[in-house]
Amino acid sequence: MRVHATGVCFDVNGTRLVGPVSFVAEPGSRLAVVGPNGAGKSTLLRLLAGDFRPTEGSVCYDTVETTHLSISDLATRRAVLGQYQAEHVAFTVEQVVAMGRYAHRADPSIGHADDQHSVVSALDAVDLGGLGMRAVSSLSGGERQRTAIARVLSQDTPLLLLDEPTTALDIRHQQMVVEIIGALASRGRTVVAVLHDLNLATSFDRVLLLSKGTLSAHGSADEVLTSSRLSQVYEYPIEVIDHPLRSGRLILPRPAT
Amino acid sequence: MTDGPSTAHNGVWFGLWIVVLIGVMTVSLMLGAYSISPSEIAGWISRLTSDTPSDVTDRVLSSIRLPRVLGAALLGATLASVGAVLQGTYRTPLADAHLLGYSSAAGVGAAIGFAITPVGGFPFVPVFFAALAGAIFGVGSAALRARTGPDRLILAGVAFGFALLAWTGMFVLIVDSPRVPTLLFFVFGTLSGTTWRILTVTTIVLVPALVMLWRYGPGLDLMSLGDQEATHLGFNTASLVPAIVAIVGIAVGASVVLGGVVGFVGLLVPFVLRPVIGPAHRTLIPGSAIAGAIAVVVFDTLARTLAAPAEIPLGLLTAAVGGPFLAWLLLRRNPA
Numbered sequence: 175m176r177v178h179a180t181g182v183c184f185d186v187n188g189t190r191l192v193g194p195v196s197f198v199a200e201p202g203s204r205l206a207v208v209g210p211n212g213a214g215k216s217t218l219l220r221l222l223a224g225d226f227r228p229t230e231g232s233v234c235y236d237t238v239e240t241t242h243l244s245i246s247d248l249a250t251r252r253a254v255l256g257q258y259q260a261e262h263v264a265f266t267v268e269q270v271v272a273m274g275r276y277a278h279r280a281d282p283s284i285g286h287a288d289d290q291h292s293v294v295s296a297l298d299a300v301d302l303g304g305l306g307m308r309a310v311s312s313l314s315g316g317e318r319q320r321t322a323i324a325r326v327l328s329q330d331t332p333l334l335l336l337d338e339p340t341t342a343l344d345i346r347h348q349q350m351v352v353e354i355i356g357a358l359a360s361r362g363r364t365v366v367a368v369l370h371d372l373n374l375a376t377s378f379d380r381v382l383l384l385s386k387g388t389l390s391a392h393g394s395a396d397e398v399l400t401s402s403r404l405s406q407v408y409e410y411p412i413e414v415i416d417h418p419l420r421s422g423r424l425i426l427p428r429p430a431t
Numbered sequence: 432m433t434d435g436p437s438t439a440h441n442g443v444w445f446g447l448w449i450v451v452l453i454g455v456m457t458v459s460l461m462l463g464a465y466s467i468s469p470s471e472i473a474g475w476i477s478r479l480t481s482d483t484p485s486d487v488t489d490r491v492l493s494s495i496r497l498p499r500v501l502g503a504a505l506l507g508a509t510l511a512s513v514g515a516v517l518q519g520t521y522r523t524p525l526a527d528a529h530l531l532g533y534s535s536a537a538g539v540g541a542a543i544g545f546a547i548t549p550v551g552g553f554p555f556v557p558v559f560f561a562a563l564a565g566a567i568f569g570v571g572s573a574a575l576r577a578r579t580g581p582d583r584l585i586l587a588g589v590a591f592g593f594a595l596l597a598w599t600g601m602f603v604l605i606v607d608s609p610r611v612p613t614l615l616f617f618v619f620g621t622l623s624g625t626t627w628r629i630l631t632v633t634t635i636v637l638v639p640a641l642v643m644l645w646r647y648g649p650g651l652d653l654m655s656l657g658d659q660e661a662t663h664l665g666f667n668t669a670s671l672v673p674a675i676v677a678i679v680g681i682a683v684g685a686s687v688v689l690g691g692v693v694g695f696v697g698l699l700v701p702f703v704l705r706p707v708i709g710p711a712h713r714t715l716i717p718g719s720a721i722a723g724a725i726a727v728v729v730f731d732t733l734a735r736t737l738a739a740p741a742e743i744p745l746g747l748l749t750a751a752v753g754g755p756f757l758a759w760l761l762l763r764r765n766p767a
Binding site: 223225244245246248249250253254256259260263264265269270273274276277325329 | 649650652653655656657659660662663664665666667705709710711
């Protein structure tokens with residue numbers, strides 16, 4: 175699904191939090207949204223999700239504006255991974271992942287074969303196959319995050335909006351999430367992810383750099399993630415070097431002298 | 432996928448509970464100021480389908496005991512079900528129609544409704560007024576839900592509950608009409624005045640209300656993840672939460688006309704049940720209904736037998752058990 179943001183602005187009590195932001199994310203592409211704390215990344219993601227109505231401009235899924243879609247229509251088009259996951263959830267991992275199927279079912283209480291397949295494959299994808307019957311409240315932070323990712327996967331939507339998907343994950347599971355995102359894109363899904371780890375952003379097709387709510391740069395990772403631009407936006411010296419072990423870049427804070 | 436510990440496991444529990452419910456209802460029919468033996472109950476059932484003239488026992492069973500026992504079951508099913516629904520909606524085991532003030536709000540409506548209803552008439556007006564008051568209070572309370580945490584909302588509900596109950600009490604004393612139930616009915620709750628008419632009218636309201644709440648079960652499951660997550664998954668919390676609490680308010684209103692203000696059943700039953708049958712509302716709501724029915728039939732039987740021929744108000748007994756339980760719930764380490 176093509177996501178088209180046109181001059182999107184969002185104001186709260188007369189203060190502009192985001193905008194104007196314009197970009198297009200094509201089907202099968204991965205877009206990383208990066209920027210310092212308070213740059214408006216999560217707000218932009220929620221504007222893309224249809225949680226907030228833009229004060230100006232519009233967000234379209236293909237040709238349909240998000241403001242014209244109902245809550246259930248939105249749920250069949252985009253899945254959202256929020257920044258925080260509820261801790262005190264008495265449901266099992268499997269039940270929470272099955273909740274991703276809610277919008278697809280006429281009677282959500284009945285376990286259809288499609289649902290069963292989606293839930294099992296989502297659990298396997300995030301390496302939670304053995305924890306299906308555990309209560310979410312008994313999981314570690316990383317396991318809870320993977321459960322939330324599995325729930326997003328089981329929602330099986332053409333667009334995935336992920337807010338810091340690698341939060342609380344160890345390095346192996348961070349790479350696993352990057353691979354999942356790559357696999358989703360190769361199957362034609364559009365993925366937009368807010369990321370704090372700039373090195374993860376280097377593996378994305380496009381990068382959108384936000385600064386104080388506005389679009390600082392948008393393009394390929396090589397174009398956007400430059401030492402001078404990052405140092406300026408993050409107000410901290412940042413070095414971008416060639417990766418010593420593979421093609422691509424490595425982004426590091428410059429050691430203090 | 433499972434809706435709880437396991438579907439078969441729950442099937443066994445449900446079957447067992449229904450047998451227990453029928454058992455306690457039968458025992459409840461036998462006990463009271465006028466004892467009735469099992470053979471007399473059997474005789475009464477056989478005479479229901481024949482032309483044999485009825486005796487005193489038959490009249491006690493048909494006119495007094497049976498509507499009361501059925502009323503107790505309906506009241507318990509309602510209180511426990513709405514407790515489960517409110518706990519899902521407010522995401523706290525402390526949510527209960529009594530603590531949140533719904534019951535007291537419905538009490539005001541019921542008192543006004545009774546005052547303008549002819550003696551012996553079908554209590555459509557009290558049910559309407561109580562349901563309306565309960566629904567308005569519920570929707571108002573839910574509107575504040577997003578702004579304040581559930582614990583503060585419950586404290587506000589307790590405060591409103593006291594005030595509303597005081598207004599009900601003053602109204603009952605000022606009107607002093609035989610049409611209006613006694614103050615005891617509104618303060619402590621009792622099923623002593625249950626008639627076929629009250630049972631009929633409240634059943635007409637309660638059965639569809641409980642079925643509608645049950646249908647919202649999967650959406651309530653999603654709400655355990657948070658309002659935002661539930662909305663992302665396709666459950667429109669902004670419009671459906673007010674609808675759910677309005678139905679809860681209507682159900683609580685009808686339950687107040689049936690048995691007055693009875694607390695703690697909605698708090699206790701879902702809490703005890705959740706670890707046994709799981710948190711999924713499609714099973715928790717009917718499970719709570721059956722277990723709540725059992726609990727209130729037992730409590731009401733104790734209410735009219737422990738100090739016979741005097742009667743202990745039903746709400747006193749539920750509060751005697753529920754009060755310490757609430758204190759424990761508030762003081763324990765893990766709030767969820």
